[in-house]
Amino acid sequence: MLLVGATMTACSGGEDDAAQVSAPKAPATIPELTTDPVTLSFVWFEWPPAQALEKFANEEYKKVRPNATIKVNTVPNANWHDAMFTQFAARKTDFDIAILDSQHIGEAVTNGNILDLTDFVKKNIDVNAYDPYLLAAYGQFPQAETGKRDENASLYGLPLLGDTWTMIYRKDLIGDQPPQTWDEMISAAQKCQTDHPGVSGLAFHQANGSDAAAVTYNTVNGVYGGNLWDAKAKKIEGVLNDAAGQEAMDVLVNKMKPLTAKGSGNWFIDEVNAAVAQGKACIAFNWIAASGGLLDPKQSTLGKSKEEILGKLGFATLPKQKTDLVPLGGMGMHVSAYSPAANQAEALNFMKWFEQADVQKKWAAAGGVPSRTDAIQSPEFLNAGPFNQVYADSVPRMRDMWNVPQYARLVDIENTGVNAALNGAKKPSDALNDIAREQQAVLDSSGKKGGGGL
Structure with a gap:
């Protein structure tokens, strides 16, 4: 019984102060x-x-x-x-x-x-x-x-x-100069999608798994001036879903999502790379460490050499908006x-x-x-x-996100909610309010004073 109790405590993320173990x-x-x-x-x-x-x-x-x-x-x-x-x-x-x-x-x-x-x-x-x-x-x-x-x-x-994320863009479709603001990026993606039938304007992470959908929302939240929480007060509700947070969710669901490919609601790293390599996306976002394969002619339809591929693909820092934050x-x-x-x-x-x-x-x-x-x-x-x-x-x-022992539960809540909004299962505002409420409940129930900030 003692062994089982210890195991359960460990799986819970160390939220019981009395059960914490010193490293x-x-x-x-x-x-x-x-x-x-x-x-x-x-x-x-x-x-x-x-x-x-x-x-x-x-x-x-x-x-x-x-x-x-x-x-x-x-x-x-x-x-x-x-x-x-x-x-x-x-x-x-x-x-x-x-x-x-x-x-x-x-x-x-x-x-x-x-x-x-x-x-x-x-x-x-x-x-x-x-x-x-x-x-x-x-x-x-x-x-x-x-x-x-x-x-x-x-x-x-x-x-x-x-x-961190890089913005990957088709130089041959939208021009050599990458968009400088998030709004410009959305406009460029919209024009590219209209001008090139069969090519989606955007490709980005939307999956309800790992931290896929959560990082996407958090990135948009940051560039539109939002905050994920008040770290000192351990407050999420009323911070994540304030006016800036709601604007970010609206941009993500109502402006960016319509520019993605049909069936992309559960895309993550590999699917975004595949869309770029197959010439099916005008602008995409992905982790830099996962982007090397895009230059491999064996994995790409964009060219028969690295140089030919780079004639079509550009890589840039993320556009700014109200801030210049990146994940x-x-x-x-x-x-x-x-x-x-x-x-x-x-x-x-x-x-x-x-x-x-x-x-x-x-x-x-x-x-x-x-x-x-x-x-x-x-x-x-x-x-x-x-x-x-x-x-x-x-x-x-x-x-970064929340550096607290309850991270796994917080990111699961956000992934589920953002993915639901992206796939039409919830209204964007309702999804964000639910995320904030449920994440706040996790922090409140933990009773912890430790943890980090943004």
Whole structure:
């Protein structure tokens, strides 16, 4: 009965203050590493960066640790959170490094699932080499407000992959210059759709799964001047669904949705990329780290070479409107508290190695999106893809979601509501009011004072 109770508490996201478990501390100095063969296992979701990481690490890390093998285990994106936290709840994991979304950190910390890396970071990592917000977003809990890091707060992870949205546009259909405002973008998409029958004006994430529909709404919310919550007051109702929030939902459902393809109501990363690659979208939005395949002639109908494809596709930062906010994506690396001691030591050694300037530049050249400022600004990164300058320019504009242990429940509520509005099951205003009310109930029932801000 005690074991069952502990498991249920872990699955709940650590909302019972009395049941919270302190995260165990990692040593400041890396313990002696084994000379025996060792496999360092990661868990991530299935997408190109996962394969890129495994290939890169096995080529480069083996140069310093020949006895180590890197294995990146993947699951479907929709199952990613549960694949990790089900094992965390059982207090036994078949992975050593969990790649957590920034919003997952609070749940893992309050349940004692990952190591506290604060002392390790102080001794081994040059924190001044990073944009403060990226270091905070991928490792700090409680979170600081957007763009800031609390140097006294604990760190539980280190950056693995930075990310944000890029606007992908058909230069041959709408012109070489990308729209500069959100309203201009919608007008350009409308004209392109009218002028080119069979090509939809827009393609974007709408699915009720992972954080797909929620990120889309949150992005529009941000550029139209809305807020997701008042972090200090833990207030969502009356903030998310205020006048700016309602305008954003109206724009999304009544102006953007009509410009999407029939049957796109459950599209996510792969479907948006497919629409672009098949020449069926004038303007699209997708994560930068997922955009590399668009330049592959084997996956595209837009050209028989990368150069020919780039003659038709442009990549730009998101248009501005009332603000210039863009979504923060990306993930950090976190050491499982249940990994064997030898593997925890290897994980710490890998993280120290990975965060070095020269390794980050190599990771960038291999298709990764780095977080160190020197790597972001390096020729190795900026010349590796036409969308990499977009990421470099977007870093100062990023906004994250709610960094609280209740994240999984909050995002499920928002995904369901936004998806319902996009697919006509609810009126936009009703959907947003329901989201705000239900999310507020989650925060109120948790009674927690911790958590982060935007």
